[in-house]
Each structure stands twice: as structure tokens, then as C-alpha cells.
Amino acid sequence: MQLLVRPKPFFDESLESYLLRLAEANFIESYRLLSGAVKDWLLEQDHEASGAFPLELDTVNIWHARQNSSLRVRAFSLLEKLTDNEDLPLLALSLSHSGADFCGGYRALARGSTHIPRCFIRKSVIPVCPLCLAENPYIPQAWHYLTYSGCIKHGVYLIYECPSCGGSLSYIENEMIRNCRCGYDLSMADTTQADQKTLLLSQLASCEEVESPNSLGGISSISIRNAALLYFCITNSVDLNSEAEVEESLRLAIEFYESWPSLYVENFWEKFNKANRKLIKTYNKTPVAFAAGPYISAASLIKGMRIKENFILIELQDLLRDLVAKNPKSRIPNPGDMLLTIIEAAVLLQTTHEQIYLLHEKGYLKSAYRIQMRQKVSPYESIFYLRQVIELAKTRMPPDFGAVITYLPHW
Ligand SMILES: [Zn+2]
Ligand SMILES: [Zn+2]
Structure with a gap:
């Protein structure tokens, strides 16, 4: 199989756009005819990879691969070397699954070194300029x-x-x-x-590079x-499933980060005041999430990133320190005694879940109820006191290198 004309890709072009132009430049009437020919050709080269090459344009991109996308990558690599001269730029243009963990468990896709949450990808309508x-x-x-x-x-x-x-x-x-x-x-x-x-x-x-006083402009990633x-x-x-709602909210997010952190601080105190009014159990039996929702669990932003770059977590730690300072330990439980999950404790202490288990085993973090020996606690269960976690966080400086703080050695 030969593709005689190979249009130059634009650096920001989508894979689907390039494949359409590739077909057109070679006078192939439809994408389906191109993909059919590619599949037949692949069948001769690599039977397995051929099976991983989709015929339809709407599923061709690497991230659409259902199970393992490595076969599809192999198919594209073969296709890139279709002719002897310059390689086709297919992999560089593709969007693939990303290992990055956004805001505590939201899946992402990547193109080159840029990662984007999957819920920010348009599903059907692609607008144009x-x-x-x-x-x-x-x-x-x-x-x-x-x-x-x-x-x-x-x-x-x-x-x-x-x-x-x-x-x-x-x-x-x-x-x-x-x-x-x-x-x-x-x-x-x-x-x-x-x-x-x-x-x-x-x-x-x-x-x-974006020149803007907006706090997001100060971040280059x-x-x-x-x-x-x-x-x-x-x-x-x-509602992350509603594209219209997400688009509308993103514009509000721009305003939110324009006045950073004033609106964030305002919302934070409002949430805790509201919780005070609707409290069902005492504070020392109530999860922090009852007041703050996913404020803490999502504040990891991208798992493993450096604290210096995480301006949200830095602000949130300050606010929680304030909350605990304003509510010193007393006979009557107060907001400083609210409970954190292992996930939240790990975000605030910037460490791994294993370290949290270890800190508990060695007595640095007390649990709100007795845990049987060798019993694994679910990372979603609210069990550690906010006050203790904040006090422990104060004792450790952010690391100079790497992103995870080690509090205790494993052995
Ligand atoms: Zn029309
Ligand atoms: Zn334009």
C-alpha cells in the first residue's frame, strides 16, 4: 500500500483532521476506504495490530481503545513507517489515556505532555472557527x-x-x-x-505563556x-456529564480565580458555618466532608505534584490551620475535632496511604474508633482527627525535591 501525497500536519492539528486530509490528498473518497486499505495492509504486516485498527473515524483515536491501547499504538507505529521517507506524525497527534490522577480519581487524557480531564472532552459536537x-x-x-x-x-x-x-x-x-x-x-x-x-x-x-492578572495565568502548566x-x-x-453546564461553569471558574483566594476563603467559612447549623452528631463524630464536601479530597489537583505548584492546597492548609487554631481542644467537641478519611489525611500531609497507616500504627495519629490489629480501614472512612493531622503537618517542611513526604521509615 502506498500513500503518495503526505500533507504536512499542523502542530496543533487533531489526529482525525489529519487522517481526513491524508485521505483527501490521496484522492481516496472517504475515510472508510482509507481505513479499509490500511487494515488490509496491516493484516499482512502484523495480524494482531491489524485487529486493533478501527475502521470508523469516531473511534480511531488511541484513547477510544476499550481495553489495552498498546496494540493500537503498535498499529499506528507501523502505519507511520508506511513509506521510506519521512514518518507520518500519527502518534504525536493522537490523544491517549493518561496515568495522571486528577482531583483524587478523575480520569484524564494526554496529548504530548499536556493532560486534560476526560470530562472536558467534547463528546459529539465539535464547534469551529x-x-x-x-x-x-x-x-x-x-x-x-x-x-x-x-x-x-x-x-x-x-x-x-x-x-x-x-x-x-x-x-x-x-x-x-x-x-x-x-x-x-x-x-x-x-x-x-x-x-x-x-x-x-x-x-x-x-x-x-499567558499574560493575565488571573491567578491561573501565573501557572505555566x-x-x-x-x-x-x-x-x-x-x-x-x-454535573460533569452535561457539556453545557461544564462550559458555563468554566466561565465562572475564570471569575473565581480572578479574585483568588477571596471567594475561596469566603466559601470555606460559609460551609463550616452552615454545617454548624445542620449538625446531626457531635463534631468529633462528623466527617469534615460534611461541611467541606470534596474540598480536601480533590485538592491533590494532580497526584504527586509538588506542593509549591499547588496553590489551592497551600491556601486550604492555611484555612484548616486557622479553623483548628480558632477552635482549641476543649471538653465540648468543636470543628477542630472533625474527622478525615485516609485519602484526605494523605492529601493534607502530602504523603501516601501507606504512610498514614504507619503513622496510625506508631501512634502519631489516633483513630476515632478502635481498629483491630491487621484490619485495613477503607480509605473512604472518616477516622482521623483533623486537629492531629494539622498538627502533624506543621512539623514537616515541604520537601526540596520529589513530591511525597516520608514521615516514618518503613523498617
Ligand atoms: Zn448545514
Ligand atoms: Zn479562528
């Missing part, structure tokens, strides 16, 4: 992200529907980059000037910004 399409007909990967709804090059909103037939846009479903399925040339569509918040959000989602945006959504009970 008509002005970009008029200049270069290709789809940037960023148009797949809910964090990107205004074009930073042209300062206009992306369009989600065809102005001619009103249908939702998806170049993957239509297998056409520049045209709607009704034939309308999308580069002709009218555009509207986007507001500053939308454009800032798009910039934060796609450029490392797009992955960490994505984690901070997800943290806002989680702690504001946003």
Missing part, C-alpha cells in the same frame, strides 16, 4: 475541549451549528472539515466577537490549570 477554516482547512485539537469556546487567533466565538441547515457540527461524523453535511461552506459563516473571559479561558487551555478548573467544577457540584 469559520475564520480559521477560511485560512487553513484543518481542525485544531483544542476545538475538542470544553475549555476552548472562543478562537484566540480571531477573537470570535466558535460556532456550534450550521447557519444554513441548523444541524450540530461534527467534522468527525460528517467526515468533512470545511463543509457541513448539507454542503454549506462553514468558512462563509458569520462570526461574533467573543467576550474577554471566554478568550482568556481558551488561552489558558492552549498556550503555556496547562495540565495544572486544567486541574484547577476541574477543582472548581467538583467543589461547586457541577
Whole structure:
């Protein structure tokens, strides 16, 4: 099998967009014909890898592989070397599963070194910038992200529907980059000037260097910004399955981080005041999450990241220290005596679950109830006192290197 023409990919192009252009440049009528030919060719080279190559464009990207994506990576590697000269850039353009753990257990995808929560990926509608399409007909990967709804090059909103037939846009479903399925040339569509918040959000989602007084602009890692945006959504009970709700909340997140940390601090105290009014059991039998929800468990942002980069955790630790200081130990239980899970204790102490078990075994952390010898406590169970964890955290300085603090040696 030969592909004679190999268009140059754009650095920010999506894999699906490139495959469509590859087919078109070689006068192959549809993506299906291209993928069928690729599969037949792969069958001769590597039987297993051939089975892992999907025929449909909407499932071709590596992260769609159901079980093990390594076979699909192998199929793409073979395909990259299809001809003798320059390799095809397929793996560099693909979006794959990421091992990064966002906000305490949210799954993520990665392209190159940038990680993005899976719930920020658009599922069906892929909006476009008509002005970009008029200049270069290709789809940037960023148009797949809910964090990107205004074009930073042209300062206009992306369009989600065809102005001619009103249908939702998806170049993957239509297998056409520049045209709607009704034939309308999308580069002709009218555009509207986007507001500053939308454009800032798009910039934060796609450029490392962003000049903005917004606290997210001070972070150069797009992955960490994505984690901070997800943290806002989680702690504001946003329905992550609703794309419209997530998009709307992301704009609110920009405002939230603009005034950082004042709104965060305000919300924090409000939550504890509210908890005081609706308390059912005494404080020393009540989980901190009863007041603060996922504030602590999600504050790891990206598991294993350095504390210096985690501006949310630093602020939260300060607030909890304040809470404990304002509520000294007394005969009547108070908010300082509320309970943390192992997960939350590990986030606040920036250490592993094993270290928390060890700290308990050696008597540094007392449990709220007796644990039988060798009994493993569920990491979700509220069992350690906030006061003790905060006091223990004060005794350790953040590490100079690495991200995990070791409190006790394993042997
Ligand atoms: Zn544009
Ligand atoms: Zn149309």
C-alpha cells in the first residue's frame, strides 16, 4: 500500500483532521476506504495490530481503545513507517489515556505532555472557527475541549451549528472539515466577537505563556490549570456529564480565580458555618466532608505534584490551620475535632496511604474508633482527627525535591 501525497500536519492539528486530509490528498473518497486499505495492509504486516485498527473515524483515536491501547499504538507505529521517507506524525497527534490522577480519581487524557480531564472532552459536537477554516482547512485539537469556546487567533466565538441547515457540527461524523453535511461552506459563516473571559479561558487551555492578572495565568502548566478548573467544577457540584453546564461553569471558574483566594476563603467559612447549623452528631463524630464536601479530597489537583505548584492546597492548609487554631481542644467537641478519611489525611500531609497507616500504627495519629490489629480501614472512612493531622503537618517542611513526604521509615 502506498500513500503518495503526505500533507504536512499542523502542530496543533487533531489526529482525525489529519487522517481526513491524508485521505483527501490521496484522492481516496472517504475515510472508510482509507481505513479499509490500511487494515488490509496491516493484516499482512502484523495480524494482531491489524485487529486493533478501527475502521470508523469516531473511534480511531488511541484513547477510544476499550481495553489495552498498546496494540493500537503498535498499529499506528507501523502505519507511520508506511513509506521510506519521512514518518507520518500519527502518534504525536493522537490523544491517549493518561496515568495522571486528577482531583483524587478523575480520569484524564494526554496529548504530548499536556493532560486534560476526560470530562472536558467534547463528546459529539465539535464547534469551529469559520475564520480559521477560511485560512487553513484543518481542525485544531483544542476545538475538542470544553475549555476552548472562543478562537484566540480571531477573537470570535466558535460556532456550534450550521447557519444554513441548523444541524450540530461534527467534522468527525460528517467526515468533512470545511463543509457541513448539507454542503454549506462553514468558512462563509458569520462570526461574533467573543467576550474577554471566554478568550482568556481558551488561552489558558492552549498556550503555556499567558499574560493575565488571573491567578491561573501565573501557572505555566496547562495540565495544572486544567486541574484547577476541574477543582472548581467538583467543589461547586457541577454535573460533569452535561457539556453545557461544564462550559458555563468554566466561565465562572475564570471569575473565581480572578479574585483568588477571596471567594475561596469566603466559601470555606460559609460551609463550616452552615454545617454548624445542620449538625446531626457531635463534631468529633462528623466527617469534615460534611461541611467541606470534596474540598480536601480533590485538592491533590494532580497526584504527586509538588506542593509549591499547588496553590489551592497551600491556601486550604492555611484555612484548616486557622479553623483548628480558632477552635482549641476543649471538653465540648468543636470543628477542630472533625474527622478525615485516609485519602484526605494523605492529601493534607502530602504523603501516601501507606504512610498514614504507619503513622496510625506508631501512634502519631489516633483513630476515632478502635481498629483491630491487621484490619485495613477503607480509605473512604472518616477516622482521623483533623486537629492531629494539622498538627502533624506543621512539623514537616515541604520537601526540596520529589513530591511525597516520608514521615516514618518503613523498617
Ligand atoms: Zn479562528
Ligand atoms: Zn448545514
